[in-house]
Amino acid sequence: MWNPSSLEQCYNIMDLRALARRRLPAPIFDFLDGAAEGELTARLNTAAFDDIALIPRCLVDVTAVKTSTHVLGQDIAWPVFCSPTGGSRIFHPGGELAAARAAAQAGTFYSLSTNSTYSLEEVAAVSAGPKMFQLYIFKDRDVTRELIERCKRAGYQALCLTVDVPVVGKRERDLRSGFGIPIKPSLRLLAAIGRRPGWALRRLRDKPLSMPTLTARAGSDRLVGQMKFIATQLDPSVSWKDVREMIELWGGAVWGEGQLGGR
Ligand SMILES: Cc1cc2nc3c(=O)[nH]c(=O)nc-3n(C[C@H](O)[C@H](O)[C@H](O)COP(=O)(O)O)c2cc1C
Numbered sequence: 001m002w003n004p005s006s007l008e009q010c011y012n013i014m015d016l017r018a019l020a021r022r023r024l025p026a027p028i029f030d031f032l033d034g035a036a037e038g039e040l041t042a043r044l045n046t047a048a049f050d051d052i053a054l055i056p057r058c059l060v061d062v063t064a065v066k067t068s069t070h071v072l073g074q075d076i077a078w079p080v081f082c083s084p085t086g087g088s089r090i091f092h093p094g095g096e097l098a099a100a101r102a103a104a105q106a107g108t109f110y111s112l113s114t115n116s117t118y119s120l121e122e123v124a125a126v127s128a129g130p131k132m133f134q135l136y137i138f139k140d141r142d143v144t145r146e147l148i149e150r151c152k153r154a155g156y157q158a159l160c161l162t163v164d165v166p167v168v169g170k171r172e173r174d175l176r177s178g179f180g181i182p183i184k185p186s187l188r189l190l191a192a193i194g195r196r197p198g199w200a201l202r203r204l205r206d207k208p209l210s211m212p213t214l215t216a217r218a219g220s221d222r223l224v225g226q227m228k229f230i231a232t233q234l235d236p237s238v239s240w241k242d243v244r245e246m247i248e249l250w251g252g253a254v255w256g257e258g259q260l261g262g263r
Pocket of ligand 1: 031032033042045083084085086087113114115134162257
């Protein structure tokens with residue numbers, strides 16, 4: 001099996017996955033690669049792409065092809081965009097800043113997570129590309145309303161409303177590895193980090209992980225306090241009524257993340 005050791009040796013998504021596995025301590029790779037509840041949905045989602053066959057129409061002039069499309073009021077260069085990924089700096093110090101820059105360079109949307117390790121304003125400052133902000137409807141609706149106002153001021157073009165986290169998912173790989181917030185130190189975890197000294201060095205040189213978008217509301221600039229804040233703010237009562245309010249307050253393009261139903 002192909003085991004790339006650099007980005008230059010990556011030719012598809014599976015190669016990038018193999019490189020991440022090579023560079024990240026196993027529990028952190030599992031946090032990135034894993035999913036909830038036996039991971040059946042993740043497998044089905046991936047397999048669904050195999051059901052789509054592209055039928056090439058030969059003997060057509062393809063000298064000038066067009067991959068651009070129009071999504072959420074923006075022209076993007078190709079029909080793929082980055083969905084929100086919290087905690088990106090744990091994978092690489094460049095974190096969300098690097099990903100947002102790369103998305104802008106590739107001419108597509110970057111979606112910034114509420115759980116980001118750079119603030120929504122910091123990300124807006126480095127990327128002129130199309131950006132959407134991922135939002136939870138928190139128990140304290142004022143926190144959500146305030147985030148919407150901040151996104152307007154910072155120049156985000158769309159909102160991504162995450163509606164599939166009434167409670168946190170049961171991520172079984174993380175339960176097995178003990179990787180969570182706060183990280184529970186164990187010999188196994190230390191050994192896993194020891195096997196990836198490059199990652200450990202980059203982490204030591206980087207500033208401590210935190211989620212600065214939430215610092216003021218969480219009343220803490222530390223990750224543990226901020227994670228606790230989010231955990232207490234997830235609201236299982238969120239319904240279409242709340243979604244309508246947030247859409248109206250935003251007044252622009254909205255993307256829904258999660259299975260929408262039960263209208
Ligand atoms: C490491 C990781 C972090 C994620 N963080 C967030 C997040 O902070 N907010 C969110 O709404 N979705 C988050 N997601 C969910 C993704 O945006 C996406 O919806 C999900 O991974 C399904 O898409 P996929 O099948 O392409 O992975 C995260 C996913 C991963 C793998």
